[in-house]
Amino acid sequence: MDILIEAKNLSKSYDGRTVVKNLSIRICRGEIVALIGPNGAGKTTTLSMLLGIVPADRNEDSIKYWRKDYKAHLGVQLQSTPFFEGYSAEENLELFSALYGVKKSKRQIQDVLKKFELYDVGKTAALRLSIGQQKRLAVAVTTLHNPELIILDEPTAGLDPKAKKDIRDMITTFSQNNISVIFSSHDLDEVWKVANRIVFINKGQIVLEGNPQELLKHYQTTDLEALYLQFIEEEGKS
Amino acid sequence: MRTIIKLTLKNAIRDPYLLFWSLFLPIAGTIGLGYFISSMNFIQRILTGMLCTSVIFYAYMTTVFTNIAQRRRGVYTLLQVTPLSLSKYIISISLGWTVIASVCSYAVLLAGMLVFKIPYSIGAVFRLLPIILLAAVGYIFLSFFISGFCKDEGRASMINNIIIMPMLFCSDAFYPLQNAPQIIQYISKINPFQYFVNGVRAALNGVFPNYMLSIVILIAVLFAALFLSVKTFKFSDV
Numbered sequence: 075m076d077i078l079i080e081a082k083n084l085s086k087s088y089d090g091r092t093v094v095k096n097l098s099i100r101i102c103r104g105e106i107v108a109l110i111g112p113n114g115a116g117k118t119t120t121l122s123m124l125l126g127i128v129p130a131d132r133n134e135d136s137i138k139y140w141r142k143d144y145k146a147h148l149g150v151q152l153q154s155t156p157f158f159e160g161y162s163a164e165e166n167l168e169l170f171s172a173l174y175g176v177k178k179s180k181r182q183i184q185d186v187l188k189k190f191e192l193y194d195v196g197k198t199a200a201l202r203l204s205i206g207q208q209k210r211l212a213v214a215v216t217t218l219h220n221p222e223l224i225i226l227d228e229p230t231a232g233l234d235p236k237a238k239k240d241i242r243d244m245i246t247t248f249s250q251n252n253i254s255v256i257f258s259s260h261d262l263d264e265v266w267k268v269a270n271r272i273v274f275i276n277k278g279q280i281v282l283e284g285n286p287q288e289l290l291k292h293y294q295t296t297d298l299e300a301l302y303l304q305f306i307e308e309e310g311k312s
Numbered sequence: 313m314r315t316i317i318k319l320t321l322k323n324a325i326r327d328p329y330l331l332f333w334s335l336f337l338p339i340a341g342t343i344g345l346g347y348f349i350s351s352m353n354f355i356q357r358i359l360t361g362m363l364c365t366s367v368i369f370y371a372y373m374t375t376v377f378t379n380i381a382q383r384r385r386g387v388y389t390l391l392q393v394t395p396l397s398l399s400k401y402i403i404s405i406s407l408g409w410t411v412i413a414s415v416c417s418y419a420v421l422l423a424g425m426l427v428f429k430i431p432y433s434i435g436a437v438f439r440l441l442p443i444i445l446l447a448a449v450g451y452i453f454l455s456f457f458i459s460g461f462c463k464d465e466g467r468a469s470m471i472n473n474i475i476i477m478p479m480l481f482c483s484d485a486f487y488p489l490q491n492a493p494q495i496i497q498y499i500s501k502i503n504p505f506q507y508f509v510n511g512v513r514a515a516l517n518g519v520f521p522n523y524m525l526s527i528v529i530l531i532a533v534l535f536a537a538l539f540l541s542v543k544t545f546k547f548s549d550v
Contacts, residue, residue, distance in 0.1 A: 127548075159381045161323055169319055173316075174396075175395055
C-alpha cells in the first residue's frame with residue numbers, strides 16, 4: 075500500500091510529563107483514519123508532531139512523508155480554526171490560497187464558498203461567523219490546493235447534529251475523491267460512520283488499532299462506545 | 313505574493329488605528345504646532361518630524377499588534393504547515409504595510425506643504441521616496457522582531473514606551489539637540505530614527521552627502537532587522 079506518512083517511536087513530554095510515548099503510526103493512501111481517545115490522551119500532540127508543528131523529543135527524523143514537497147499537498151484544520159483577523163471569509167480563502175501557492179479567481183473562490191454553504195456569508199468577517207460556519211470554512215481552507223492528505227483535529231467539536239453531518243459528508247466526499255483523511259474525534263458515532271481504520275490512543279500510546287467492523291467482531295462487542303469504555307476501564311485498572 | 317500584498321493593503325485601509333496614528337495625529341500635530349509657533353524653520357522641523365513619526369507609528373502599531381493577534385489565534389501555527397517560506401510571508405506582508413506607510417507619510421507632507429505653503433520642489437519630493445521606503449520596511453521588520461517578545465498587547469504598549477518613544481525623543485525630530493545633555497546627543501548618533509529624520513531633511517533640502525549616509529545606514533538597519541525578525545519569529549506562544 076502507498077504510505078503517505080510513517081512515524082516511528084514518537085515521544086513528547088511537557089515539563090517532565092509524558093504526553094506521547096514511543097508512538098508509531100502509518101497513514102496510507104485512500105484511508106480515512108480516526109484518532110480516538112479520552113481528553114489528554116495525546117491525539118492533538120500526535121497530529122501536531124505529524125505536521126511538524128511540535129517537534130518530537132527524540133528521533134526527529136522518524137517521520138517520513140510520501141514526498142519532499144508534502145506541505146503543498148497536505149490540508150490542515152487545527153482545533154482552534156484560526157483565521158486572519160479583519161478579513162472576510164472570502165478574503166481568508168484568497169489568503170490561504172496564496173499561502174499554498176495556488177492562484178484562485180474570484181469565481182473559483184465563490185465556488186468554494188458555495189460548495190461549503192458559505193456563499194451568503196462570504197463577505198462577513200471570518201471571526202464573526204458561527205462556530206459551525208467557522209469549522210466549514212476551516213475545512214474549506216484544507217481543500218483549496220487539492221491536497222492528497224487532509225488532517226482534521228476535532229472537526230465536529232461543538233457542532234449541532236446538522237453541522238456534524240455536513241462535516242461527515244465532506245469527509246466521505248474527500249475519500250470518494252481519493253483524498254486520504256486523518257482526523258481526531260470524540261464522537262464515536264461519527265467515527266463508525268466515516269472511518270475505515272481507528273487508532274485508539276490512551277496515555278500517549280496506541281492501545282488498539284484496526285478496522286472498526288473487524289475490531290467489534292474480534293472483541294465481540296456491539297458498538298464502538300462499548301469497546302471504547304471497555305479499553306478505558308482496562309487501562310484504568312492496569 | 314501579489315495576493316498577500318493586495319489583501320494586506322485592503323485590510324490596512326479599514327484599520328482605524330492607521331487613520332489615527334499615521335494620518336490624524338501627525339497632520340493635526342503639524343498644523344497645531346505650526347500655528348502655535350509660526351517660525352518657518354520650526355514648521356519645517358515639525359513637518360519632517362511628524363512625517364517620520366507617522367512612518368514609525370504605523371510600522372510599530374500595525375506590525376506588533378497584528379502579529380500578536382495572529383499568533384494568538386493560531387494563524388502562524390497554520391502558516392507552518394503551508395509551503396510558503398517564512399521570509400517570503402514576512403516580506404510580502406511588510407511590502408503591503410510599506411505602501412500604506414509611504415502613502416500616509418506623503419499625505420502628512422502634502423498637508424503641511426499646502427497649509428504652510430512650503431515650496432519643496434518636485435525633485436525633492438521624489439528624492440524622499442527611497443528614504444521613506446527603506447525606513448518603513450526597516451521599522452516593520454524591526455517590529456516583527458519586537459512582537460516576538462511581546463506576549464500580549466499590554467507588553468507591546470510597554471515596549472512602545474521603552475523603545476519607540478525614546479527613539480523619537482532621542483532624536484532632533486521635534487527640537488534641536490545642541491543644548492541637550494551629552495548622553496542624549498550620544499544616543500542620537502546611534503539612533504536609527506535619527507538617520508531617518510536626517511535622510512528626510514537631506515532629501516527635501518538637497519544635502520547629498522547626508523542623504524547618501526542615511527540611505528546606507530537605513531539599508532544596514534533593514535537587513536539587520538530582517539535577519540532578527542526571521543531568526544526570532546514566534547509561530548505560537550506555546
